[in-house]
Amino acid sequence: MDKNATYKKLVEEAIKMLNFSYVPYSHFHVGAALLTTEDEIYTGCNIENSAFGPTNCAERTAFFKAISEGKKTFKAIAIVGGPNGIIKDFCPPCGVCRQVMREFCKDDFEIILGKSPDNYIVKTLKEILPLSFGSEDLEK
Numbered sequence: 001m002d003k004n005a006t007y008k009k010l011v012e013e014a015i016k017m018l019n020f021s022y023v024p025y026s027h028f029h030v031g032a033a034l035l036t037t038e039d040e041i042y043t044g045c046n047i048e049n050s051a052f053g054p055t056n057c058a059e060r061t062a063f064f065k066a067i068s069e070g071k072k073t074f075k076a077i078a079i080v081g082g083p084n085g086i087i088k089d090f091c092p093p094c095g096v097c098r099q100v101m102r103e104f105c106k107d108d109f110e111i112i113l114g115k116s117p118d119n120y121i122v123k124t125l126k127e128i129l130p131l132s133f134g135s136e137d138l139e140k
């Protein structure tokens with residue numbers, strides 16, 4: 001599959017996840033589709049909580065599903081979102097999710113921000129998380 005077809009497929013899978021978002025408080029649905037280096041896709045949605053702190057983002061849901069099944073190397077993640085599940089603009093990952101990506105992904109990990117399967121932009125982790133802190137910094 002060429003890269004554009006892969007991006008399109010990931011955005012399609014992320015859009016499907018908007019239906020599963022549990023967002024009774026913000027009504028802001030987010031879906032994510034994470035691609036492993038073995039070309040498997042793990043999806044996620046955001047899951048809110050009345051206590052707010054336990055809320056989990058779609059991106060971390062996808063990562064934790066994959067990691068809990070033994071996957072630790074990743075190529076890309078597509079992210080979509082919008083109020084009431086309607087995509088109006090790109091939905092960039094929050095800072096917490098960027099740091100989770102940093103734990104498991106290299107600088108060239110691709111973040112695909114989609115408005116539709118045919119309208120998306122691709123950024124690298126290094127671009128969206130410059131001057132980041134990672135495990136190697138613990139040894140300096």
Ligand SMILES: [Zn+2]
Pocket residue numbers: 057058059060093094095096097098
């Ligand atoms: Zn997040």
